[in-house]
Amino acid sequence: MSHMAEESGSPGQRRDSIKTTVGNMAGQRRRQQAVSVGKERRDAVVRAKRLCRVDFNDEDGNMVDTDVAMDDDKASLEDQIVHIVEELKSAASFTGKGSFQKKMEVLRRLRRLLSQTSMPPVETAVQAGVVPILVQCLSFGSANEQLLEAAWCLTNIATGDVDQTRALLPALPLLISHLGEKSSIPVAEQCAWALGNVAGEGEEFRDILLAQGALPPLARLLLSNKGSTSRTAAWALSNLIKGPKPKAAAELIKMSGIPEAIVRHMQKGDEELATEVAWVVVYLTALSEMHSGLLIEAGLLPPLVGRLASSDKLSLLTPVLRSIGNLVAGDNGKTDAVLAAGNDIPGSVVGAMIKCLESQHRTLKKEAAWALSNIAAGTLVHKQLIFSSGAVSSLLHLLVTATFDIRKEVAYVLGNLCVATVEETGESMTILEHLTVLVNKRCLPGFINLIKSPDIEAAKLGLQFLELVMRSLPNDQGPKLVEKEDGIAAMELFQFHENEEIRNMANGLVDKYFGESYGIEEEY
Numbered sequence: 192m193s194h195m196a197e198e199s200g201s202p203g204q205r206r207d208s209i210k211t212t213v214g215n216m217a218g219q220r221r222r223q224q225a226v227s228v229g230k231e232r233r234d235a236v237v238r239a240k241r242l243c244r245v246d247f248n249d250e251d252g253n254m255v256d257t258d259v260a261m262d263d264d265k266a267s268l269e270d271q272i273v274h275i276v277e278e279l280k281s282a283a284s285f286t287g288k289g290s291f292q293k294k295m296e297v298l299r300r301l302r303r304l305l306s307q308t309s310m311p312p313v314e315t316a317v318q319a320g321v322v323p324i325l326v327q328c329l330s331f332g333s334a335n336e337q338l339l340e341a342a343w344c345l346t347n348i349a350t351g352d353v354d355q356t357r358a359l360l361p362a363l364p365l366l367i368s369h370l371g372e373k374s375s376i377p378v379a380e381q382c383a384w385a386l387g388n389v390a391g392e393g394e395e396f397r398d399i400l401l402a403q404g405a406l407p408p409l410a411r412l413l414l415s416n417k418g419s420t421s422r423t424a425a426w427a428l429s430n431l432i433k434g435p436k437p438k439a440a441a442e443l444i445k446m447s448g449i450p451e452a453i454v455r456h457m458q459k460g461d462e463e464l465a466t467e468v469a470w471v472v473v474y475l476t477a478l479s480e481m482h483s484g485l486l487i488e489a490g491l492l493p494p495l496v497g498r499l500a501s502s503d504k505l506s507l508l509t510p511v512l513r514s515i516g517n518l519v520a521g522d523n524g525k526t527d528a529v530l531a532a533g534n535d536i537p538g539s540v541v542g543a544m545i546k547c548l549e550s551q552h553r554t555l556k557k558e559a560a561w562a563l564s565n566i567a568a569g570t571l572v573h574k575q576l577i578f579s580s581g582a583v584s585s586l587l588h589l590l591v592t593a594t595f596d597i598r599k600e601v602a603y604v605l606g607n608l609c610v611a612t613v614e615e616t617g618e619s620m621t622i623l624e625h626l627t628v629l630v631n632k633r634c635l636p637g638f639i640n641l642i643k644s645p646d647i648e649a650a651k652l653g654l655q656f657l658e659l660v661m662r663s664l665p666n667d668q669g670p671k672l673v674e675k676e677d678g679i680a681a682m683e684l685f686q687f688h689e690n691e692e693i694r695n696m697a698n699g700l701v702d703k704y705f706g707e708s709y710g711i712e713e714e715y
Contacts, residue, residue, distance in 0.1 A: 239391035239430065240350045243343055243384060244306045268304065269315040275301045276319035283324050291334070298328065298340040305347040313351035317358045322348070329365040335375045342366065342381040349388035356392045363389065363403055370408035380423045383412055387427030397431055401439050406431060410443055413471075414452045418464055421456055425467035429474060437478040444475055444482045450489035458494035462507050465498055469510035476517035483518055483525060492518075492532035500536040500543045505552050512547060512555065515540070516562035519569070526569050530576070541566070541580045548585045556593060560586070560600035567607035571622070574608050578625055583608075587629070590637035599649045602641055605629055606656050621663040630660060635676045642681040642697075647690055654682065654696050661704045670704040679705055 279301060282294040301321070305311045321344070328341035345366065349356055366382045374382075386405055390397050400406075409431065412424035432440040443449055456468040472491070475482040498511050519526040533540030547559035563582065566573050577583075582604075589601045609626040610619055635657075642653035657678055661669035673679065685697035 240388045241384070241426075242306070242309065242311070242350050243346045243381070268308070269312045272301075272304055272312050272315045273319045275304060276316060276321045276324070279321070279324050283327055291337075294328075295336060295340065298337065298344070302340050302343050302347075305344055311347055311350070313348050313355050316348060317351070317355050322358050322362065326362045326365060329362065329369065331368075335378055338369060338374075338378045339381055342369070342378060342385055346381060346385040346388060349385055349392075353392055356389055356396060359385075359389060360399065363400065363405075367400075367403055367405050367408060370405075370412065372411070376417065376420060379412060380420055383409060383423045383427045387423070387430050390427060390430035394435070397433075397439070398436075400431060406439055406442060407446070410446045410449055413456075414448050418461060421452070421460070422464045422467050425456070425464070425471050429467065429470035432471070432478075433474045434478055440475050440478045440482060443471075444479075444485055450485050450491075453486065454490045454494060457491065457498065462502065462504055466504070466507045466510065469495075469498070469507065469514055472514040473510050473517065476514055480521050483521055487518070487525065487528055492528055493535070496529065496532045496536055496540050496543070499540065500533075500538070505554065508547065509554050509558060512544070512558035512562055516558060516565055519562060520565040523569050523573070526566055526573060530566075530573075539580075541577055541582060545580065545582050545585055548582065548589065553594065553597065556589065557597050557600055560589070560597060560604055564600055564603035564607060567604045571611045574611060574622065574625070577604070578608055578628075583629070583632070587632055587634055587637075590634060595644065595646070595649075598637065599641065599646070599652065602638060602649070602652050602656070605634060606652065606659075609656075609659060621659060623663060626659065626663055630664070630672060635660065635672060635678070639673075639676055639678050639681045642678075643684065647693060650685070651693055651696065654693070654700065657682070658700055661700070674705070 275297060279294070279297045282290070282297045285293065301316075305313070305316065325341045325344055325348075328337050329345075333341075345359060345362055349359055363386070366385050369382045370379050370386075386400060386409070390400055390405075406428075409424050409428050412420050413428060415421045415424070428443065432443055434440070453468055453472060456464050457472075460468065472486065472495070475486065495511060495514060498507060499515065502508055502511070515529060518529050530540055533543070536543065538546070541563070544559040544563055547555040548563075550556065563577060563586075567577055586601050586604055590598055590605065593601065609622050609629065611622055612618070613620055638653040638656045640653075641649040642657070644650060657673055661673055663669065664672070679701065682697040682701050685694050688694040688697070
């Protein structure tokens with residue numbers, strides 16, 4: 192049977208000492224987190240697609256009025272869409288006097304209809320044949336006003352489902368071309384927004400955009416010192432490079448000026464810009480150790496940990512914590528660098544993570560626990576730093592009171608605090624002081640509850656911790672404590688389990704520590 196503290200020699204696995212026995216290396220888990228966060232981001236933090244509802248200024252700097260008296264009834268709105276699309280077709284084919292003004296008036300009305308509700312009638316517009324007309328409006332030589340209106344309409348159509356997004360494929364080459372240096376800033380920003388929505392639909396659309404050359408012009412926009420431009424570019428890029436294929440992220444990080452721009456925006460940008468850039472950092476650090484090294488060399492760590500300590504915004508703290516968690520899932524040198532960067536902030540990096548553990552936001556608790564689990568899987572110094580920081584009381588509280596996913600992450604932290612690797616031999620050892628304190632603080636019920644869960648990974652984690660307790664505590668205290676907390680019954684739940692590995696693990700522990708000889712010496 193594998194012990195909880197078994198480790199292999201690779202740095203990626205060493206970072207996840209308690210996790211190697213369940214076949215979940217730190218590098219694999221980091222990549223899985225990066226891929227899965229797309230849906231999590233859409234549901235919990237910010238939509239992976241964004242509707243453009245904020246109006247723009249006209250050439251004189253006056254805010255354009257978008258208030259239109261319309262019936263909110265869905266059927267009425269769909270009828271209006273069909274009617275306006277027909278008007279737009281007619282206006283696009285008209286070449287007489289006043290044709291441009293007529294076309295612009297119809298485009299504005301269409302854009303307003305597609306912007307006035309959180310669920311615009313995209314399907315109706317697509318079925319009415321609006322996309323080819325909008326593509327025509329994006330043709331080279333068109334006025335900026337027309338380009339902006341057409342790109343805005345396409346942006347909101349791209350918030351639809353996969354089939355509606357696929358209808359926009361003919362528009363992609365022109366949207367990409369209008370990201371160029373010769374385009375006006377508003378037009379380039381709106382086209383970037385539209386492309387970000389397309390990329391947010393999934394891997395198929397990201398591959399199409401990358402093949403058509405969307406990455407370099409979006410990267411160029413990220414270099415801009417104009418907040419709205421770099422913010423929109425960062426959001427679109429985060430959708431474009433999110434994986435699971437690492438090629439786009441690898442190309443982005445190697446582009447001239449990109450690491451420095453990321454650091455500059457994290458340091459000097461407002462919280463909205465820092466948030467979007469932090470998501471770019473999440474995917475870069477998740478998909479390659481090399482990317483992490485380049486960002487650290489560019490000076491990312493001070494502004495990154497500074498944001499962790501100073502911000503109270505969930506939308507910013509989530510990607511910042513995820514980025515730091517990715518970095519400390521690398522080698523021990525990167526963890527040392529992260530911790531050193533925190534020396535200049537009040538309470539250190541670990542202290543800032545404790546603040547997140549104690550927040551009211553479930554997302555922050557989970558992200559902080561995940562990051563701490565990676566630090567706790569490091570060197571003995573890293574483990575002692577967490578153990579002496581005051582984090583233990585918060586972790587023990589969450590192990591009992593938090594939702595299941597957070598309790599599992601917390602269990603990884605606590606488990607990793609109790610095992611270490613002997614550098615000379617590579618063998619694992621128990622940190623008895625840490626283990627004794629945790630057991631005395633009644634952590635066993637929390638781990639036994641994990642054993643009773645239907646989640647196989649969590650059950651293995653609980654069994655591994657019980658094995659460590661029963662093997663390591665002196666004077667055979669371990670089995671007695673496990674029995675007292677009803678641990679035997681928990682292990683016997685797996686006596687006939689369909690999963691052979693966990694069945695053998697549980698049955699082996701019961702036979703070894705509670706076999707025929709258990710308690711005989713004490714009775715004698």
